[in-house]
Amino acid sequence: AQSVAQPEDQVNVAEGNPLTVKCTYSVSGNPYLFWYVQYPNRGLQFLLKYITGDNLVKGSYGFEAEFNKSQTSFHLKKPSALVSDSALYFCAVRDRAAGNKLTFGGGTRVLVKP
C-alpha cells in the first residue's frame, strides 16, 4: 500500500525567508509525486510533479521540490516566501504499479507573517 506523511501540521515563516514543507512517502514501486495547494474555500491547485528525470522539479509561483529516492522524500521549497503563500499544502503519491489514484498526506498549513 502507498502512503504519504507530512510531519508538520503547520509551518510558520516570516515573509522573505525560505519556506520548506516536508513530505515523505512509501510505495512498493517507483513513485509519481505531486504537490497541490489549497486556498480557503477553494479546490486544490496543482503546483508541480515529479515523474522521472531531474530530481529538482520547478513549478508554479516560484515553488520547487527535490526528489530524494534514498530518503523517500519530496520536500517543497520556496527561496523567499510571500504572505500570499499562506495556504494548505498537500503532497500526494501515485504508485506506478498500483493504478491511477493519488494518495494524499494530511496537509501542512503554511502561515507567512509580514
Added chain:
Amino acid sequence: GAGVSQSPSNKVTEKGKDVELRCDPISGHTALYWYRQRLGQGLEFLIYFQGNSAPDKSGLPSDRFSAERTGESVSTLTIQRTQQEDSAVYLCASSHEASGSTDTQYFGPGTRLTVL
C-alpha cells in the same frame, strides 16, 4: 479553457436522505476521479473512471456510495441514506490519461456536504 466544475457548491441534507453530486470534467479528459476531504484532513480516494474501462471502486466506503459516468463526460456521485459521518467536501478531478503518460489531475472546487 474551462476547468472542472461541480454542483451544487453546498448541500445541506437531513440524515437518511439521498444526495446526488455532479461533476463536469475538463473537456477531452478521459479520466475522472472522486475524492472526499473530511474537515482538517487530507483527501481520500473514492472512485476512478477511465474511458470505457470498469471503474476502480476500491475507495468507496460503503454500499451507500455509488457513482456513474456517461462516456467521457459528466459524473454523478450518489450517497444513499446519508449519515452524519458523510459530512465532508467531495472533490472531483479529471486528467488526460494517455497510454504511458501520467497527466496531472485537475480538481474542481468541491461540494460541501453537511448532514444534519
